[in-house]
Amino acid sequence: MIIDGMPFTLWSALVGGLLIGLSAALLVLFEGRIAGVSGILGGLLSRGKTGDRAWRVAFVFGLIAAPLLYRVLAELPASRIETGPGTLVVAGLLVGFGSRLGSGCTSGHGICGLSRLSPRSLVATLVFIGSALVTVFVARHLLLPAWP
C-alpha cells in the first residue's frame, strides 16, 4: 500500500510486527527467555555454561532458515543494500560491540524491554534510534551531497 508516494507498507508491517511479538511472547512464556538477538548470539561467544548453548544455536538457525522457508512458499522480497563493503564492516563491528556493551539491540530492548515497560530499555531504545537518526542525516544529507 502506498499513500501519496510514501514508501509506507501498513498491512505487511502490522502482520510482520504481530509475528515478531508472537515469537517474543512464545519464547518468554514457554522457555522463560528474552528474544533478544544480540544477547542470544553474544551468549554463544562468551565463555559460559555449556548447557546453555543448544537453545541459542537453535534460535539462530531458525532466523537463518526463515528466508529459506519463505522462498519455498513465495518469492523472497528484495533486500536493497546500498552500503559499500567497508562501511558494512564498520557497521557490523559497531552493532556487535555496541549491542553487547548496551546489553541489547532492537529486539532485546526495543521489543522485549519495551514490552516489559523497562525504563532501562526505553532509554536504550531512544538513544539508539536517536544516534541512528543523526548518523543517517549526516551520511545522506551532509556527507553524500558533498561527495566528489
Add this chain to the structure above:
Amino acid sequence: MSALISFAVGLLFGLGLIISGMSDPFKVLGFLDPAGNWDPSLLVVMAGALALGIPAFRLAERRSTSLRGKTMQLPSARQIDRRLVVGSALFGVGWGLAGICPGPGLVLLGAGTVNGLVFVLALLAGMSLFAWFDRLYSRRRTRFLHRQGEKNVCRTN
C-alpha cells in the same frame, strides 16, 4: 524440546522480519531518514510487536517459572549507566550506517547474500571484541578493588 521451540520461535521471528519489510535495509533507513522520503513502517512493526509483547510479559513477570516449568530468566538490571547509554549510542551509529541490526543480519545471511555474510562476520567480530574488552576491564577492576582492600587492611592494622 527447548531447542525445537527455540528453532520454531527463531523461524517465526525471521518470517516476521521478512513480511514486515524489516529485513530490507532500505526500508529501515527509510524510517531513519525523516528528512528524506520518510517510511513510518518500522513504527507499525513495533506497535504490532508490542501489542502481543506487553500482555505476554505482564503474564511472564507474575510467574517464577515458564509454562513448561523452566526458570523465568528476566533481566534484573535497573540502573541507567554509562555502559547502557554509550553502548546503545554506538549500536545506533552502526545501525544507521547500514540499516541492519542483528536479527535482519542473520536473515540476510540465510538469504544467501554476500552482504549478509560480511555484516554477520563483522557483527561477530564486534561481539568478540566486546567479550575481550569486558574480560580485560573486569580483571583490572577486580585487581583495583583487591588493592583497595589491601590498603584498607593495612590501615586497620
